[in-house]
Amino acid sequence: MTATALIAEDEPLLAADLQASLARLWPGLRVVATVGDGASAVAQSLALRPDVLFLDIRMPGMSGLDAAEALAEDWPEHDGKFPLIVFVTAYDQYALAAFERAAVDYVLKPVQPERLAQTCARLEARLAQRSSSPTHDASLDDAHREQASAKTHPSTLDQLRALLHATSVDGSDRSSTPLRMIQASAGNTIAMVPVDDVLFFEAADKYVRVVTATREHLIRTPLRELQRQLDPQRFWQVHRGTIVRCDAIDSAERDESGRLTLALRGHPARICVSRLYAERFKGM
Structure with a gap:
């Protein structure tokens, strides 16, 4: 199936390598934009509405996690096609533990083809499931489409909620002694x-x-x-x-x-x- 993606990565060589790997592993995926910071990722995602986002966790200014959170808040209520999100990160045991608990997909830098292939297969399966849902049935009126959207849209949001509630991605837990x-x-x-x-x-x-x-x-x-x-x-x-x-x-x-x-x-x-x-x- 054809799908669209946006890559947010502040290192141009890594962004180019990821795009090349995706072209080999997922020929039906079209990368519609490559940006180097979180704010641009939010703006371009709202403008282009890609199916998938590859977000680097550590970028100048707004991080990948901040960008995902901003998108969840700014995404139009009537649009149930909230992007599937894959976080791209250097090895960090705290970040990976948080991703695992939240069932959020991620790939490590440098990106390994075998691991990326698994991610692509999961994304394709989820997009196929989404395309067959009633949300995209043109025969539905707006009210029924919104009801169908409410059933499909929360899945990615639930993952984000879990990630935000998990151990912070930079490895810092909450203080054992609350601030007074x-x-x-x-x-x-x-x-x-x-x-x-x-x-x-x-x-x-x-x-x-x-x-x-x-x-x-x-x-x-x-x-x-x-x-x-x-x-x-x-x-x-x-x-x-x-x-x-x-x-x-x-x-x-x-x-x-x-x-x-x-x-x-x-x-x-x-x-x-x-x-x-x-x-x-x-x-x-």
Whole structure:
């Protein structure tokens, strides 16, 4: 069967080698774009809608995992053809353990033809199964197509959720002692902010906003690094750029399109929940 793919790899020689290997092993696969960073991978994937993504884990700026997460959040709700994802990584026992637990496919650098052939066979089987699903039946109306999409689309999303919840791909586990105090610099002053006072953390360019009921601070610690230091029972990630203290949430409201928005106690902010984390909010 014919299929399309996008390769995201910041080393041109490795990208060319992967493309050449795919051409030999999977003649029906057409590589529609090769990019060198995660942000371009997201933009080109949204524009070209490839069937398969080969994402290098470590790229400048946005990593392969970050790119996958961004795509999961930005992919059109009505399109059930979310790309199948293969992560490409140098050998890293922590990353491989996380991939195995999440049942996410991966290949190691340098890419070995035998291993890549196995991956191609799995991808072809999944795409064949997808093409025979009701999602692609032109006779269906939009409502029934969306219902069918909901049954097929979550498979890749479930894998991403599992990967995000597994050991982080750079080998760092969560801290055994949760963070108790945030030290936020402002000029010559360092504000000491108790973590218990924080309503939510939000990534903003090169900073992270630390928002309490009465004040807002900026820190330079990346959100993913900060997350490892927080108590996961109290602080929930609800978007790739937002972590909320769960007992500060007053309600979760779903709009007509199915998107969730959180209202907080004692603060006017409204927090959007991405589809990757929407499963947290279900009635008991």
